[in-house]
Amino acid sequence: MENQEKKTVPGAPSVDADPKVLEGIYANLAIIVHSSSEFVVDFLGLMPGMSRVPVKERLVLTPPAVKTLLMELRENLAQYEKLFGEIKIADSVPSIPNMPTGFKA
Secondary structure, three states: OOOOOOOOOOOOOOOOOOHHHHOOOOOOEEEEEEOOOOEEEEEEOOOOOOOOOOEEEEEEEOHHHHHHHHHHHHHHHHHHHHHHOOOOOOOOOOOOOOOOOOOEO
16 A cells, blocks of 8 residues: 555644554445444455355444544545546445345445
């Protein structure tokens, strides 16, 4: 991954990250559930023919953090599509057979 310019905000704390965390993970599917106080996002790596799908990472976020993340993702997506063109979404998205009701994939 190439270095990205760091955003600096006056008075904001600097962000430190373990090099292993900065390597990132590959995930092509997310399952999202929520309660009144938190959202849980499980990132999975779904590959053809797999009978079990491993959870690669789990994020637990407060509702305000989810809304802020959504706003930031929308802004970044708009910037991306302005530079590289519209992202096409396939007619069919990966699904997990017998996924419990209420889970979004």
